[in-house]
Amino acid sequence: xxxxxxxxxxxxxxxxxxxxxxxxxxxxxxxxxxxxxxxxxxxxxxxxxxxxxxxxxxxxxxxxxxxxxxxxxxxxxxxxxxxxxxxxxxxxxxxxxxxxxxxxxxxxxxxxxxxxxxxxxxxxxxxxxxxxxxxxxxxxxxxxxxxxxxxxxxxxxxxxxxxxxxxxxxxxxxxxxxxxxxxxxxxxxxxxxxxxxxxxxxxxxxxxxxxxxxxxxxxxxxxxxxxxxxxxxxxxxxxxxxxxxxxxxxxxxxxxxxxxxxxxxxxxxxxxxxxxxxxxxxxxxxxxxxxxxxxxxxxxxxxxxxxxxxxxxxxxxxxxxxxxxxxxxxxxxxxxxxxxxxxxxxxxxxxxxxxxxxxxxxxxxxxxxxxxxxxxxxxxxxxxxxxxxxxxxxxxxxxxxxxxxxxxxxxxxxxxxxxxxxxxxxxxxxxxxxxxxxxxxxxxxxxxxxxxxxxxxxxxxxxxxxxxxxxxxxxxxxxxxxxxxxxxxxxxxxxxxxxxxxxxxxxxxxxxxxxxxxxxxxxxxxxxxxxxxxxxxxxxxxxxxxxxxxxxxxx
Numbered sequence: 001x002x003x004x005x006x007x008x009x010x011x012x013x014x015x016x017x018x019x020x021x022x023x024x025x026x027x028x029x030x031x032x033x034x035x036x037x038x039x040x041x042x043x044x045x046x047x048x049x050x051x052x053x054x055x056x057x058x059x060x061x062x063x064x065x066x067x068x069x070x071x072x073x074x075x076x077x078x079x080x081x082x083x084x085x086x087x088x089x090x091x092x093x094x095x096x097x098x099x100x101x102x103x104x105x106x107x108x109x110x111x112x113x114x115x116x117x118x119x120x121x122x123x124x125x126x127x128x129x130x131x132x133x134x135x136x137x138x139x140x141x142x143x144x145x146x147x148x149x150x151x152x153x154x155x156x157x158x159x160x161x162x163x164x165x166x167x168x169x170x171x172x173x174x175x176x177x178x179x180x181x182x183x184x185x186x187x188x189x190x191x192x193x194x195x196x197x198x199x200x201x202x203x204x205x206x207x208x209x210x211x212x213x214x215x216x217x218x219x220x221x222x223x224x225x226x227x228x229x230x231x232x233x234x235x236x237x238x239x240x241x242x243x244x245x246x247x248x249x250x251x252x253x254x255x256x257x258x259x260x261x262x263x264x265x266x267x268x269x270x271x272x273x274x275x276x277x278x279x280x281x282x283x284x285x286x287x288x289x290x291x292x293x294x295x296x297x298x299x300x301x302x303x304x305x306x307x308x309x310x311x312x313x314x315x316x317x318x319x320x321x322x323x324x325x326x327x328x329x330x331x332x333x334x335x336x337x338x339x340x341x342x343x344x345x346x347x348x349x350x351x352x353x354x355x356x357x358x359x360x361x362x363x364x365x366x367x368x369x370x371x372x373x374x375x376x377x378x379x380x381x382x383x384x385x386x387x388x389x390x391x392x393x394x395x396x397x398x399x400x401x402x403x404x405x406x407x408x409x410x411x412x413x414x415x416x417x418x419x420x421x422x423x424x425x426x427x428x429x430x431x432x433x434x435x436x437x438x439x440x441x442x443x444x445x446x447x448x449x450x451x452x453x454x455x456x457x458x459x460x461x462x463x464x465x466x467x468x469x470x471x472x473x474x475x476x477x478x479x480x481x482x483x484x485x486x487x488x489x490x491x492x493x494x495x496x497x498x499x500x501x502x503x504x505x506x507x508x509x510x511x512x513x514x515x516x517x518x519x520x521x522x523x524x525x526x527x528x529x530x531x532x533x534x535x536x537x538x539x540x541x542x543x544x545x546x547x548x549x550x551x552x553x554x555x
Contacts, residue, residue: 099146178398180488180505181480182512186299187348189515191280191529192341199534201271206260209270219539222264222310225381228254232503235295238377243404246295247503263382267307269536278530280517283338286535288330290338292516293386297396297405299353299513300343300389304335307537311383311545314374314417315442318431319550321424327383328417335387336366343389343515353391353473369471371406371464373413376439385414390467393513394474395483395506406464408457409439416456423449430550481505 038044203209206223213219227236228251235246236259243250260273266289270277280292287308293301306327311317317324344350344359344366360366371388378384392400399405423446424430431437431445443453476482481500482489488500517528 099148101146176398176402177482177484178394179474179476179479179481179491180394180483180502180509182478182509183480184478186513187346187352188518189343189346189349190519191282191517193281193531199269199532199536201277201532202269202536202538204271206265206270206273206277209265209268213539216539218544222312222381222544223261224258225261225379226377227257227259227379229257229259230254233507236379238375238379238410240377240410245399245405247506248399248404249503261381263305263380263384264310266533267305267382267537267542268539269532271532276530278532280515280528281531281533282342283334284534285334288334289533290334290387292514294516296393296510296514296516298388298390298392299349299515300339302335302338302387304331304338304385304387305382306331307533307535308541309543309545312381312435313376313378314383314412315376315431315433315437315439316546317383317417317421318424318442318445319433319546320548321421321430323545323548325418325421325425328385328414328421331383331385332367332372332414333363335370335372335385336360336363339366339370339387339389353471355471367414369467371413371460371467373406373411374417375411377410386411390464390471391473392468393509394479395509397468397472397474400464400468406461408454409443411457412453413456413460415460416451416453419456420446420449420451423451432550433546 037046203212210220210223225236226239228239228241229236230244230246230249230251231254232249233244233247235244237244237246237251239256241251262273262277265273265277266279279294281289282292282302283290287306288304289307290302290304293303309327311327317327340360344354350357350359354369357369360368369390371386371390373386374383375386391397392405396405405411427449429449431442433442446453476491479491481491481497483502483505486502488497488502488505489495490497511525517530519529521527521529
């Protein structure tokens with residue numbers, strides 16, 4: 001199954017599958033499978049007969065390939081390579097059972113390499129990161145000793161997609177694999193801050209700030225978050241999360257707890273809480289602060305917060321839609337300017353990550369390449385715009401394909417929030433919001449205004465899929481390993497490395513690839529250059545959005 005011969009077919013098959021896989025989870029519904037086969041050229045009678053044995057449930061990518069090979073539409077693919085592969089497989093199927101022993105797999109691959117695959121293509125197809133050999137090893141450990149033709153063919157399709165020299169994907173559709181152990185230097189961007197003087201802390205510690213304002217219950221409430229703290233990486237996660245969106249560890253047994261709201265610590269000029277409150281500032285003003293996210297998902301991942309108003313989360317924007325709309329627009333503008341001034345304007349960074357893309361001139365042009373939105377519930381209870389420019393780092397690209405990032409009913413894209421606030425302004429309504437207002441109730445109220453969350457979110461995921469392809473610059477040769485299902489595999493030998501810690505590799509890659517706190521002091525990644533917020537506020541200077549007059553009329 002030479003990658004050169006199969007290139008057009010693989011592109012066609014994968015793109016069709018992904019166009020129906022709205023959530024990027026690597027599976028489609030039975031009805032969508034029916035549509036796929038019809039789109040590939042089968043008629044309804046053929047499709048009905050083919051799928052007659054289906055007993056319900058979703059169709060994963062591997063089963064999609066198997067059904068496709070049974071379909072009459074398979075005849076529209078390159079027949080010669082497929083027939084040669086089938087012929088080699090049949091030559092080892094001495095009992096004509098449609099299955100061959102796992103122990104014969106290496107001989108099948110060798111035969112294919114000499115008969116149907118050019119030497120260079122064989123090296124690409126069965127070299128580093130070979131999923132076929134990994135799966136064979138795992139099946140042997142599980143006590144399985146046979147493999148059928150459809151499974152073998154699905155393996156070949158998956159490997160052709162991952163290994164084709166013309167594709168540079170960090171993860172295949174629905175895959176649980178990603179590159180790790182970065183070894184090739186990539187451009188980093190040093191912070192460009194106009195005023196080099198270091199601002200001083202207004203308060204030495206968060207505890208001291210609390211003690212000084214012990215009688216102000218509303219202020220004290222601003223200083224804490226309701227969270228689940230990951231046992232593996234210590235990341236505070238939203239209390240509704242099932243797995244950590246930093247390292248992927250399960251949160252299902254983690255008890256609810258409270259931690260410090262460091263964002264409000266930044267705003268009030270606190271020097272430190274449990275750690276210093278210095279950050280990688282990229283842009284700041286008396287009203288807004290943009291900084292590199294310390295747990296960045298991409299080479300350009302900013303967090304933008306308002307600093308003159310306290311907004312616990314995005315729901316409260318709907319108590320005053322006109323003011324809320326203004327804040328959201330200004331957050332977007334501030335983030336876009338920071339991205340252009342700090343990152344896009346760096347020639348080496350732009351060339352490496354964005355290719356020949358021209359420098360964007362407007363906020364909307366920047367947002368075309370950004371996953372921008374708000375989480376609910378948030379991990380920090382101060383409104384913050386997640387501003388994640390593609391490409392994602394390989395680990396996070398994999399998590400996005402699994403549906404762990406940008407989760408439905410948790411991630412709310414800026415386009416949806418803007419449209420909903422605009423509809424409120426147009427219809428002259430606002431919402432009553434309190435701490436326990438159910439998010440589904442808010443979504444229903446917005447839907448009643450003609451703004452459908454699912455439609456926005458589906459379009460967002462499809463656009464992200466396009467951006468992942470457009471901006472993906474990661475290549476296997478830039479990394480030492482591939483991590484599949486938590487197992488680290490050497491990209492040179494294709495052998496599992498049981499002593500390697502996948503999470504440790506991810507942590508090392510984060511430091512190696514990101515620009516957070518650049519330039520480092522003496523080139524030491526453990527000594528980033530960070531600063532406090534220059535325009536720190538006194539408590540009376542920060543208005544509580546929830547206490548502003550509700551305008552115009554609640555619904």
